[in-house]
Amino acid sequence: MKAVIFDLDGTLIDSAPDLHIATNRVLTEEGLPEISFGQLRGFIGKGAGVLISRVMEAVGLGDDASEHARLLARFMQHYEGEPKNTVLYPGVIDALARLEAMGYTMGLCTNKPEAPTRIALRHFGLDRYFVQVASGDTLPQRKPDPAPLTHVLRALGADCALYVGDSEVDAETAQAAAMPIALYTEGYRKTALAELPPAYAFDHWDRLPEIVHRHFAEVSA
Template structure:
């Protein structure tokens, strides 16, 4: 197999799409049905990054439910029943589709590594048209490990036939994943990050996807040199 010279792996939530509105709505539909106080949008946004199970754990803590495993499983199932449909309120970040098209034209091999469960990931990829660009995917269901364990990221990279890759993400989880994988990391600053940029592992920083193709071109030119 020929190793692609330019390989990029993307995170999904907070990087390619802003899914916080749909996650917030699904969480509050569960809480409303349970007769519990709803969480704010800011709370929901801060709970994103380590998968649906962690999000529900944080929701339970926020409304004083504790951490009973059976209750967690029940509420997670209810949450997923609300969330697994078409993403009605999720938005693609500005410039993403154009950037993916430009990267494809540059000959980049691209994949996805996300902590989002498999079914909503597949729906989002199809709904927004990302599936034509992102040939290999690791979701929360692909391996036993999830980010920040580097295993899913390395899995996607290997599926793409690459020995190295540039990882693009938005969060503390993504930065730790890239660092543990020993890969360069491009940090998108408009996602769900809470930590100052200077305190996170990163190789590059960008705040609009219009900037990404030139950043990628420069990165792989430097690697080749």
């Protein structure tokens, strides 16, 4: 069985606007300075806990564990509802539908916590495409540890897979799992593409089905 496993934030959806709003609501409630949208984008990738750690550092709060836990809980209260400003990247649904019609099994591997992951998948009608999902709290480990990605691969019962992501974290995860990656270049990546480098790169979702087809044709050859 051949599988395609996807990241979520920065790959399928652009969630940075809602993450930015939720973060600044917490900071405002705490009487702290807001952070810019550009700063927030740079904090995304390793889950909500790391995001809050980076926010705390940015506003001079240090790394107190109890304060982190409190602010993370406040952040999740603001963030866990229906996404209001998050959007799908252009062409995502068409590409997933084409991959489904081509007979590929699909899974999801994200560092986003399970509750907002499920809400986002349902909100955008993505849940029908993913047979298995690993969220940021499914296992003790999070990306770039390869465990969540290999967990999804085993759960799908696939003998080979292509990972689709957007960031340095995704590239590192795929490398650690010895799995090739197709990198969506319009997400949250900050490093030059040549420094990663992915097996494949694409800037629009209408290109992905052909990349997947070509990859597995070469694997089977």
